[in-house]
Amino acid sequence: QKEVEQNSGPLSVPEGAIASLNCTYSDRVSQSFFWYRQYSGKSPELIMSIYSNGDKEDGRFTAQLNKASQYVSLLIRDSQPSDSATYLCAVSSGSARQLTFGSGTQLTVLP
Amino acid sequence: DGGITQSPKYLFRKEGQNVTLSCEQNLNHDAMYWYRQDPGQGLRLIYYSQIVNDFQKGDIAEGYSVSREKKESFPLTVTSAQKNPTAFYLCASSIGGGVLAKNIQYFGAGTRLSVL
Numbered sequence: 600q601k602e603v604e605q606n607s608g609p610l611s612v613p614e615g616a617i618a619s620l621n622c623t624y625s626d627r628v629s630q631s632f633f634w635y636r637q638y639s640g641k642s643p644e645l646i647m648s649i650y651s652n653g654d655k656e657d658g659r660f661t662a663q664l665n666k667a668s669q670y671v672s673l674l675i676r677d678s679q680p681s682d683s684a685t686y687l688c689a690v691s692s693g694s695a696r697q698l699t700f701g702s703g704t705q706l707t708v709l710p
Numbered sequence: 711d712g713g714i715t716q717s718p719k720y721l722f723r724k725e726g727q728n729v730t731l732s733c734e735q736n737l738n739h740d741a742m743y744w745y746r747q748d749p750g751q752g753l754r755l756i757y758y759s760q761i762v763n764d765f766q767k768g769d770i771a772e773g774y775s776v777s778r779e780k781k782e783s784f785p786l787t788v789t790s791a792q793k794n795p796t797a798f799y800l801c802a803s804s805i806g807g808g809v810l811a812k813n814i815q816y817f818g819a820g821t822r823l824s825v826l
Contacts, residue, residue, distance in 0.1 A: 603752075631812055642800055642817040643753070650812065687752055689815075695760055696804075696813035697743070697768070700752035 601626040603690050605701035613709050618675040620704050622688030625669070631691035632664055632671045636684045637703065643687055647673060678708040713737065714818035716801050721823045723788065723795060731786045731821045733801035740806030742784035743815060746770060747798040759784055760806055788823060796824050 602625040612618045620634075631650050635643035649655045649662040649671065661674040671690075675682055688701040714735045723729045733742065741760050745753040755768030759778040773792025778784055784803075788795045799822075802815040 633814070642820045645814060645816065648812065648814060689753075691813050695741075695758060695766065697755055697758055698753075698813075698815060700745075700754075702750070702752040 601629075601690070601692065601699045603688055603699050603701040605686075605688050605704045607704070609705040609707060611707045611709055612678050614678060614680060616678050616708075618678045618682065618706055618708070620673040620675075620686050620688075620706070622671045622673075622690075622701055623669055624671070624688075624690045624699075626690065626692045626699075627669065629666075629669075629690045629692040631696065632662070633689040633691070633698070634660075634662060634671075634673045635687040635689060636682075637687055638684045675706075678706075680708045680710050683707045714801060714803055714816060716799075716818035716821050718821060719819065721821055722826050723823060724826050726790045728787055728789050729823070731788070731799055731801075731823070733784045733786065733818060734782055735784075735801075735803045735818075736782060737803055737805075737816070738781075739803035739816075740781070741804045741813070742778070743802040743804075744768075744774070744776065744784070744786045745800045745802065747800060747820075753800060756786065798822050 606621040634647040637643045647662040659676045663672045685703040689698040717732045743758040744756040757776040759765035775787045801818045804815045
């Protein structure tokens with residue numbers, strides 16, 4: 600059974616701080632890694648994808664992947680109240696590249 | 711506008727009734743997926759389809775059925791055998807392309823199903 604574990608929340612950070620979200624996965628042959636943001640009552644929207652070891656930056660977001668440790672993280676710099684949402688880590692593996700999702704980390708950015 | 715359209719937004723099921731959730735995409739994607747999300751939980755895969763007229767069971771297929779007669783459409787039927795159907799149902803699609811593809815999945819707005 601493939602598993603994706605996220606750090607338990609909820610997580611609260613003050614506005615302007617760095618929010619750090621973590622995710623570990625069990626399937627060593629996983630190929631692709633995604634972070635989705637989900638606002639309450641809405642569907643997930645993709646914010647970051649990462650496929651190789653190292654860091655990938657996009658604006659205020661940085662995804663970090665370490666395949667040896669089976670670990671992927673998301674850093675949000677200069678956090679804003681609008682970043683308050685649940686962040687879902689998803690890992691792709693298998694011949695059909697199906698996604699396995701973590702249970703999510705709820706982030707609250709305090710003004 | 712390109713995207714994934716799910717309907718209805720809200721759906722109510724009576725005891726013993728089958729209900730069908732619609733998912734249509736105009737992104738020309740080959741692969742489509744159905745997920746279920748329970749409160750405070752992540753998404754669990756129900757069924758997926760990589761090409762027309764072919765689909766596979768996901769992790770929680772019992773009590774559900776699907777069809778894929780057209781590339782654009784992937785309806786999900788929640789049958790009376792699904793004893794706890796209350797959840798948020800999400801349809802997704804991706805370009806597909808097999809093991810070399812990056813398989814970025816995009817989601818529709820979802821359907822909330824409740825039992826009367």
